[in-house]
Amino acid sequence: MSEEEIALIDTEPSITDEKAVEILKExxxxxxxxxxxxxxxVKVISSNLVWKEDEEDKIHLAWWIRFMDSSFARDDTYPASVWIDAHSGEMLLFDYSRD
Known part of the structure; x- marks a missing residue:
């Protein structure tokens, strides 16, 4: 994606990180x-706005949420992650690997 196309993406999220966590839980x-x-x-470790590229090379403003749930040990060093489009609420990537 060109810089001109990226410049057209609204950098203010349409949904809050709290709403993104609700989408995750659902x-x-x-x-x-x-x-x-x-x-x-679910216990949220962090939530940050990031740029996330999808499989079609389209760039999205996304909430990157790192979290754990009851299946994780307290000292688990590799939490789960999810990227949710900050405008549409679409799940872009759900990385939830459990042994």
Missing amino acids: YMSNKPSIGEEKANS
Whole structure:
């Protein structure tokens, strides 16, 4: 994506990080392999606005949220991450690897 195209992206998010966490929890609740119990135990470690490129090389302003839930040990050094479009609320990437 060219710099001119990036310059057209609104840098003010349309949704808050709190709303992005709600989207995350809803997504997790609807995944049978995760479920509502783990979704309700989400603890956010950090949330930051970042630029995220998708599979089609399109750039999005996104909330990058690092989190843990009840399936993580307290000393787990590799939390899960999610990138949610800060304008549409679309799930761009969900990185939730458990052993």
